[in-house]
Amino acid sequence: MLSLEGKIVEAEAYRGSDDPASHAYRGKTSRNQVMFGKPGVAYVYFTYGMHHCLNVVTEEEGVPGAALIRALEPINGIEEMKKRRRTSDPRALTNGPARLTQAMAITRSLNGIDMTMPRELFISAAPPNPIPRTVCSRRIGVRLGRDKPWRYQVRGNPYVSGR
């Protein structure tokens, strides 16, 4: 069984009542409730009538917060990803929050699963970068909370999202 794998190269932070761009800004709802739960859990939501996005819950239980995974560098299962994304361009496979969920077949059925253990969907540690080169900038695609420099990406990585 082939697994679909990628290295996270871009993410954005979202918090709670102090972050107007966050789904948790106005408190807990049925959609965002996992943002208030245990850290390391997947928060997957559906938006624009067609797209899924994947977050990792980040804060201790009871405190809302999550990181939106915005881009991956494909590592394994690239042919499968090309089929799912209907493109052969390797850079277009996972360089956007909704693109990577399509490439990796991530849907709301995975909402709420613990990604700190080897599961259907999980995150594992990678060797540290020999040269630290993570940079931050303003978040993308949000109307409110543009001022917050909570987007982190690997500088120079060709698989990050954006224009």
Place this chain on the structure above:
DNA sequence: TCGAAGATTCTA
């Protein structure tokens, strides 16, 4: 109930 907006992507 109803209506507006949305942590996006693709096409023209």
Place this chain on the structure above:
DNA sequence: AGAATCTTCGAA
């Protein structure tokens, strides 16, 4: 620049 497309949320 505009459409696609439907869920979610807050107001009525």
